[in-house]
Amino acid sequence: MTKSEKPYSRIQKQNREKILDAALVVFSQFGFRGATLDQIATAAGLSKPNIIYYFNGKEDIHRTLLEHLLDAWLAPLRALDPNGDPREEILKYVRRKLQMSREMPRESRLFANEVLQGAPRLGEILGSDLKELVDEKASVIAQWSSEGKIANIDPYHLIFSIWALTQHYADFDTQVRTILENQDPFPGATDFLEHVYTSILRA
Structure with a gap:
């Protein structure tokens, strides 16, 4: 037991x-x-030995955070309902991902940093749990397309585009807010992305 x-x-x-x-x-x-562990200990208001008591070093803490994050990150995609209205299901996914960027920007950046480094701690999970889920939902989207319920669209690149367009607001928050002169970007982002995906998905 660890x-x-x-x-x-x-x-x-x-x-x-x-x-x-x-x-x-x-x-x-x-x-x-x-x-560093010293930085984490200072931020937590605990001593470094306290940190070591609970975790086997920096790697253990980082892996635990990522595993918890991945569960939360996948939840909106898991919620995509094959029996729901296709366009509304996809728009709900877009809204939830944008909401997560607003409420969980640090978590988004943590995940992005891991992937940018080649996913050394999450590679196995990305190749199993994440891929299986994306394959499952891509199949649902492809079925909707084949039935003429939404446009004929590559389901994988649709999902990738949603990740890119929503997580940008968390990962590049400083850039976005600087350009918008510190205005809240999310109301406008929500309206824009709903318009974009409504247009893209129209059969």
């Missing part, structure tokens, strides 16, 4: 969450290579 798996008391669970919250801030700012 440190990440063993049972903890309520206080110990709170300390683990405090460490993970602090690590999210540090990793999203400095990346895996630039982050």
Whole structure:
């Protein structure tokens, strides 16, 4: 049993969450290579030995964060209902991904940094859980296209485009807000993306 798996008391669970919250801030700012246990300990308000008590080092903390994040990241795609209205199901997915960029920008940047590094800690999961889910939902979208319910469109590139256009607002937040002079970009982004995908999907 690893440190990440063993049972903890309520206080110990709170300390683990405090460490993970602090690590999210540090990793999203400095990346895996630039982050240190000392920085995480300082951000968590705990000593470095406390950190080591709960996790087997920086790698263990980073992997735990990524695994938790991936569950949340895949939930909106899992929710795509084969029996629902095709255009509304896809638009709901777009809205939820945009909402996640608004509410979880640090998590988005953490995931982006991992992928940019070649996914050394998530490669196996990306090649199994993520690929299986994307294959499943791509098949649903392809079926909708073949039935004439939406336009004839490549389902994989549709999904990739949704990731790119929604996560941009989290991963490049500083650039977006600078250009918009610190205006909230999300109302306009929601309207724009709904218009784009409504147009693209029209059979």
